[in-house]
Amino acid sequence: MALADWTLTWAWPWELIDIVALWHEYRTPILISTLTALIIIRTILHIRVPREKLSTSPLEGSPILRSVKEKLPLDEKIPTIKAARRIVGGLKKKSIEEVVVVGDQKIQLLVFFSSLTTTTEKTAKVFTDQITNNLAAHSTFLEPQIFDLSYIDYDEYFITAPQNEPNTSYFYLILIPTYNIDTILDNFLEHLQETHNDFRIDTASLSSLLGYSVFGFGDREGWPTEDEGFCSQARQVDKWMAKLTGRKRAFPLGMGDPKTDATQHLAEWKEGVEDVLVHIAQTGSLGEGVVGSGDAVESDIEDEDEDGGEVPFDEQNAATRKAKVKKSAGLNDLEDIGGGLDAKPAEELVNSDKPLEVDFTTYTKKPKATAPATVIKEMVPKESPTWKSLTKQGYSIVGSHSGVKICRWTKSALRGRGSCYKYSFYGIASHQCMETTPSLSCSNKCVFCWRHGTNPVGTTWRWKVDPPEMIFDGVKAGHYKKIKMMRGVPGVRAERFAEAMRIRHCALSLVGEPIFYPHINEFTAMLHKEHISSFLVCNAQHPDQLAALQPVTQLYVSIDASNRESLRKIDRPLHRDFWERFQRCLDILREKRFQHRTVFRLTLVKGFNIEDEAEGYADLVEKGLPCFVEVKGVTYCGTSSSAGAGLTMQNVPFYEEVCAFVLALNEALARRGLNYGIAAEHAHSCCILLASNRFRVGPNGKGGYEGEDGKWHTRIHYENFFKCLESGQPFTPEDYMGSETPQWATWGNGGFDPRDERVYRKGKKRKALTDTQGEIMGTEEAESGCG
Ligand SMILES: Cc1cc2nc3c(=O)[nH]c(=O)nc-3n(C[C@H](O)[C@H](O)[C@H](O)COP(=O)(O)O)c2cc1C
Numbered sequence: 001m002a003l004a005d006w007t008l009t010w011a012w013p014w015e016l017i018d019i020v021a022l023w024h025e026y027r028t029p030i031l032i033s034t035l036t037a038l039i040i041i042r043t044i045l046h047i048r049v050p051r052e053k054l055s056t057s058p059l060e061g062s063p064i065l066r067s068v069k070e071k072l073p074l075d076e077k078i079p080t081i082k083a084a085r086r087i088v089g090g091l092k093k094k095s096i097e098e099v100v101v102v103g104d105q106k107i108q109l110l111v112f113f114s115s116l117t118t119t120t121e122k123t124a125k126v127f128t129d130q131i132t133n134n135l136a137a138h139s140t141f142l143e144p145q146i147f148d149l150s151y152i153d154y155d156e157y158f159i160t161a162p163q164n165e166p167n168t169s170y171f172y173l174i175l176i177p178t179y180n181i182d183t184i185l186d187n188f189l190e191h192l193q194e195t196h197n198d199f200r201i202d203t204a205s206l207s208s209l210l211g212y213s214v215f216g217f218g219d220r221e222g223w224p225t226e227d228e229g230f231c232s233q234a235r236q237v238d239k240w241m242a243k244l245t246g247r248k249r250a251f252p253l254g255m256g257d258p259k260t261d262a263t264q265h266l267a268e269w270k271e272g273v274e275d276v277l278v279h280i281a282q283t284g285s286l287g288e289g290v291v292g293s294g295d296a297v298e299s300d301i302e303d304e305d306e307d308g309g310e311v312p313f314d315e316q317n318a319a320t321r322k323a324k325v326k327k328s329a330g331l332n333d334l335e336d337i338g339g340g341l342d343a344k345p346a347e348e349l350v351n352s353d354k355p356l357e358v359d360f361t362t363y364t365k366k367p368k369a370t371a372p373a374t375v376i377k378e379m380v381p382k383e384s385p386t387w388k389s390l391t392k393q394g395y396s397i398v399g400s401h402s403g404v405k406i407c408r409w410t411k412s413a414l415r416g417r418g419s420c421y422k423y424s425f426y427g428i429a430s431h432q433c434m435e436t437t438p439s440l441s442c443s444n445k446c447v448f449c450w451r452h453g454t455n456p457v458g459t460t461w462r463w464k465v466d467p468p469e470m471i472f473d474g475v476k477a478g479h480y481k482k483i484k485m486m487r488g489v490p491g492v493r494a495e496r497f498a499e500a501m502r503i504r505h506c507a508l509s510l511v512g513e514p515i516f517y518p519h520i521n522e523f524t525a526m527l528h529k530e531h532i533s534s535f536l537v538c539n540a541q542h543p544d545q546l547a548a549l550q551p552v553t554q555l556y557v558s559i560d561a562s563n564r565e566s567l568r569k570i571d572r573p574l575h576r577d578f579w580e581r582f583q584r585c586l587d588i589l590r591e592k593r594f595q596h597r598t599v600f601r602l603t604l605v606k607g608f609n610i611e612d613e614a615e616g617y618a619d620l621v622e623k624g625l626p627c628f629v630e631v632k633g634v635t636y637c638g639t640s641s642s643a644g645a646g647l648t649m650q651n652v653p654f655y656e657e658v659c660a661f662v663l664a665l666n667e668a669l670a671r672r673g674l675n676y677g678i679a680a681e682h683a684h685s686c687c688i689l690l691a692s693n694r695f696r697v698g699p700n701g702k703g704g705y706e707g708e709d710g711k712w713h714t715r716i717h718y719e720n721f722f723k724c725l726e727s728g729q730p731f732t733p734e735d736y737m738g739s740e741t742p743q744w745a746t747w748g749n750g751g752f753d754p755r756d757e758r759v760y761r762k763g764k765k766r767k768a769l770t771d772t773q774g775e776i777m778g779t780e781e782a783e784s785g786c787g
Pocket residue numbers: 114115116117118119120121177178179180181217218219220222223229230231232258383384385
């Protein structure tokens with residue numbers, strides 16, 4: 001049909017013609033009033049509803065972005081910070097106006113790890129290298145540092161954040177495995193808990209940290225779910241850190257199993273952590289922390305909304321929180337994080353840790369009755385890596401907390417190649433000496449200890465206790481078994497081998513703290529009953545046990561430093577009142593000096609406790625008035641543990657340096673009017689003995705002689721000791737003073753028994769041991785500890 005025809009056949013309705021006419025007549029006032037109404041509505045809306053921000057990224061070309069880009073070589077990441085994708089709800093990003101680029105402030109990343117079988121150690125090192133490379137070009141970040149939790153002093157890092165560097169803020173990353181047996185991690189957790197609950201300090205004493213995040217390693221084969229303990233210690237550390245930092249969990253806890261998914265989950269966690277670090281570099285802070293996580297009385301319930309979901313990072317009010325959590329995207333983000341999180345829905349994750357929830361609230365609201373029953377653990381269970389490591393090192397573990405090991409001097413004496421300094425000084429035949437400890441645990445983490453940082457430590461005995469009879473029989477059996485194994489070794493002398501089948505001495509030292517064992521007096525009584533002498537070394541941290549100790553043949557206290565600061569650095573004691581404990585032990589030793597032979601054992605470590613400390617040690621001798629002062633250069637065990645503690649061969653003093661120190665100490669004692677002299681030496685072990693004049697015998701045959709022509713009687717009359725004990729009457733060290741110290745053992749004569757054959761390692765006649773340090777140290781057999 002043509003257009004004209006269509007027009008002709010169609011007619012406008014009359015109503016429409018009226019409206020058009022009206023519009024023509026009134027269009028101006030209609031337009032003006034509509035426009036006015038729209039302006040009013042727009043103004044009202046603008047005032048009442050804040051405009052939604054479309055993007056958190058600064059505009060291209062803005063001064064903020066330029067400034068950040070100048071500082072950040074990671075600038076390609078800036079527009080795509082993915083923290084919000086991974087963290088439940090993500091960081092609360094600041095608006096452009098709020099962003100403050102950190103001025104001169106530096107960020108120091110500290111990576112802490114703990115490891116028993118080295119998986120976490122190796123992973124943490126690679127992780128730190130990677131993160132170091134990624135942050136290297138960014139001037140805000142100082143080079144990340146890595147620390148083994150077995151070696152650091154918790155007080156330095158986990159009471160308050162370090163404050164030694166000006167304009168530096170700290171960020172902690174903690175990578176740890178989980179062990180359901182007793183390990184150093186129990187102490188770490190105990191420390192975090194104690195710090196949080198210590199009324200003297202702020203409950204959030206680490207709040208000056210920029211942030212922290214934790215990654216846990218576990219084993220899903222043995223601990224398939226979190227309820228069953230998967231990564232339980234990492235989860236606990238994460239929670240205590242949340243409390244201590246006042247809600248500064250910068251990135252969610254990551255978890256992984258090295259056998260399956262740890263690599264992937266750790267990579268994701270690392271990426272997330274790096275994003276957060278960039279955010280901090282831009283803004284100077286984390287944004288909001290997890291709601292409630294820093295509350296002293298919080299429980300997981302406060303982290304949940306009614307649906308059991310995790311609280312989003314950036315939400316403040318409960319109503320919007322609920323709505324957000326329901327978003328499937330939020331949950332997917334959480335699942336993206338990995339670390340075992342993908343194995344469970346978010347609600348289960350939060351709910352799964354019910355027993356922990358009780359742990360974390362029993363200090364306040366929740367009744368103790370609901371707490372899970374405490375299981376008393378074994379100190380060194382058979383299936384533990386510590387057990388494996390100790391047995392590999394040649395220890396026989398007896399029961400669950402005692403050990404025995406045949407010492408290299410025992411082997412050497414069996415072959416007629418020299419005995420240890422205890423023979424030269426006190427007449428102990430090394431091949432008849434058993435070295436043992438009824439407690440592999442102790443309350444220090446001395447830098448020179450050979451315990452490889454894996455043995456349990458504790459301030460109190462919290463383990464299953466084995467009966468003394470069982471330990472006594474077990475250690476003797478273990479010792480004899482090892483002696484018998486020497487039967488076929490070339491060079492073993494028949495008569496010494498026969499003598500060795502009768503233990504005559506027991507050195508309660510080795511490693512650990514013997515007086516920690518609750519039945520130590522029963523144990524020493526068993527030794528004495530079989531006429532086995534007892535040399536007991538303790539670490540001066542347990543005054544009550546020391547005071548209660550029954551007589552032993554010779555009682556040692558390790559004096560590893562002359563002042564509080566030095567002692568803290570070298571012994572890294574767990575007790576906060578370590579110096580007061582140390583002082584009390586000296587007072588107790590002073591009282592005991594007329595009952596036992598008392599000895600100060602000084603272990604010299606160059607760079608730690610030698611320089612300028614002779615006067616300080618002389619003050620300590622004046623306080624404790626020991627019968628003897630043994631000064632020994634540290635031996636270097638060349639293990640990763642010593643390296644971890646910052647020890648190298650440079651810390652091992654030359655014998656000449658030990659001699660110089662002893663001369664200085666001797667003079668300092670003389671200046672105080674104390675009657676001591678240098679009695680004997682054993683250059684082979686880098687060891688020198690100062691003795692009280694009580695053991696210098698004059699022409700009248702009595703001790704206490706002050707003349708230089710007196711004879712030292714440092715040796716022990718063992719049979720008299722047992723007679724004294726069995727008499728039931730009080731006795732003094734003089735009552736079992738032995739024969740004259742042999743000439744070859746006295747000061748200036750080296751201390752090597754001329755009847756023994758001097759053998760140099762690897763068949764080479766090297767320079768005499770007194771002349772070189774290398775001969776004494778650095779062998780696979782050289783060890784250091786309490787022994
Ligand atoms: C004796 C023992 C106990 C363990 N207890 C747990 C546990 O309770 N929960 C867990 O998730 N993993 C547990 N594991 C697995 C370790 O945490 C896991 O193997 C970890 O990767 C070891 O790290 P490391 O080599 O750094 O010590 C245990 C392993 C051993 C040998």
